[in-house]
Amino acid sequence: MLQRLSSLVSQRIGRDSPLIRLCRPAYEHLLDRRGGFQRTLNGRESFTIDPHHRGLFPETYEPAVCDFLRANVKPGDVCLDVGAHVGIYALLLARWSAPRGRVFAFEPNPATRAVLESNLRRNREGKRVKVVPQGVTDRAGEATFYAAGIEGFSRLGSPNRDRRETHRTLTVPLTTIDDFCGARQLQPDWILIDIEGYEVAALRGALGTLANGRVKMIVEMHPFLWSDSGTSRQEFVSLLEELRLRPRPLSGQADLWRENGQVLLEHL
Secondary structure, eight states: OOHHHHHHHHHHHHHHHHHHHHHHHHHHHHHHHHOOOOETTTTTTEEEGGGGGGEEEEEEEEHHHHHHHHHHOTTOOOEESSSTTTTTHHHHHHHHHHTOOEEEEEEEOOHHHHHHHHHHHTOOOOOTTTOOEEEEESSSSSEEEEOTSSTTTTTEEETTTTTOOOOOEEEEEOOOOOHHHHHHHOOOOEEEEOOTTTTHHHHHHHHHHHSSSEEEEEEEEEEGGGGGGGGOOHHHHHHHHHHTTEEEEOOSHHHHHHHTTTEEEOOO
């Protein structure tokens, strides 16, 4: 009722009106005390989320990818969400793999990770979703991370040159998918990767995990960031050939090698 009333008022006088901006902190505080903000994603999945950062959890989010995952993730599946941000896919995967599935959500940005953990708590998924405070690449160690606040454009190595957000630098721990899975004797059913141009590095660090040809993968490709990440289209093509994987666009890209978007990597 509180959300519906607030929505009606803000529509009448404008979401960015001085009065709405003045009242917004108190409204968010009240929602927080009541448990959170109720968000229905893509008209189908409802979650309770952190009201202070509800803009990062939109009503419509990559519907084609979500529809594909909803149809294919099975109860009991083990899922890696690499670059989990505030937890949209982590929460969806936890729901669709319930009751015995497990999700490992990798998020190296401390500010973003706090929102992720808040969203998991509000939906009582803190036990089945394990938050991993590490970045993923092709070697374990540490690296400089450029954090764009809690936005989804933070990345290793250098800031996203196409974004104007203020970045701060910090050192974050790194792992590889092979090291992570090997240490825990995990065999994932699904791997989702969205790490702002370091897709090739993450795949190179997963050669052992992918060797059996059973893992299903969705990767967000960022062609415009590959040169900043020390890789190229040709290296990506060669790696997919080595792994016997065929890319299939899920986000409507006309040219997946030139356009940002989600791609299913199918085993040949």
